[in-house]
Amino acid sequence: MSSAPSSVGRPRSGARRLPSASAREEILDAAAELFAQRGYAATSTRLIAERVGIRQASLYYHFRTKEQILAELLEATVRPSLTHAESLGDLDAARALESLVRFDVGVLLTARWNIGILYALPEIATEPFARFRRERGELRAVYRRLAGSPTPGDLVFGLVESVIGMRRDVPDLPPAESLQATVAAATTRIIEATSMI
Missing domain, CATH: 1.10.357 (Tetracycline Repressor; domain 2)
Structure with a gap:
């Protein structure tokens, strides 16, 4: 009897921002918040990834660049x-x-x-x-x-x-x-x- 497939990737480091959203949508939401509040130049992809609770490498899976x-x-x-x-x-x-x-x-x-x-x-x-x-x-x-x-x-x-x-x-x-x-x-x-x- 086979077991259910395990989830791919590392677990998030916190609660989801938007529980019903995809990872891509959560990244966009976090980036929009940071760009609007801190400014575009002051927001790094690392900061966006941290806000979502994912690793920066995971962010790059969805978006190649800021x-x-x-x-x-x-x-x-x-x-x-x-x-x-x-x-x-x-x-x-x-x-x-x-x-x-x-x-x-x-x-x-x-x-x-x-x-x-x-x-x-x-x-x-x-x-x-x-x-x-x-x-x-x-x-x-x-x-x-x-x-x-x-x-x-x-x-x-x-x-x-x-x-x-x-x-x-x-x-x-x-x-x-x-x-x-x-x-x-x-x-x-x-x-x-x-x-x-």
Whole structure:
């Protein structure tokens, strides 16, 4: 009679961060927390591994570099909104823009960690982040198309992303639903104002 296979690898050095998550998801969560709180440069892969309770070698099984971890985290801040934008095909531009604004603000405000604060890092201009830059550019292009021209689209895109700074700087931030409605209403005013110019 054969016994059950033993688990592979060393046991974790503590309780799991997210009990129902995979090791990869736990690494991403720990990295997002550390990047958002300590900064990207001040966070090593060793520190991420320690936060998860695994050895650094185990982290490298899932991610070859710290850049790969950050790239995946950043892409996760824009990809859901791109997917949502693709589902808006039957709506007129104004309603589609409002829906996208509400959805995108929700993504940025309700993520467990405020990873959007890393958008301005100089490292983001390098090759490991090309996919993130491309996808963020695609999202900006959707805003421009729905707004009717580049300038109002860029204004709305910037307004949406301004919630990243608010999340960092405003201790008594209103609930996500309230900010979603406020940014959507401001979007309507921006489009109306720029159409009169």
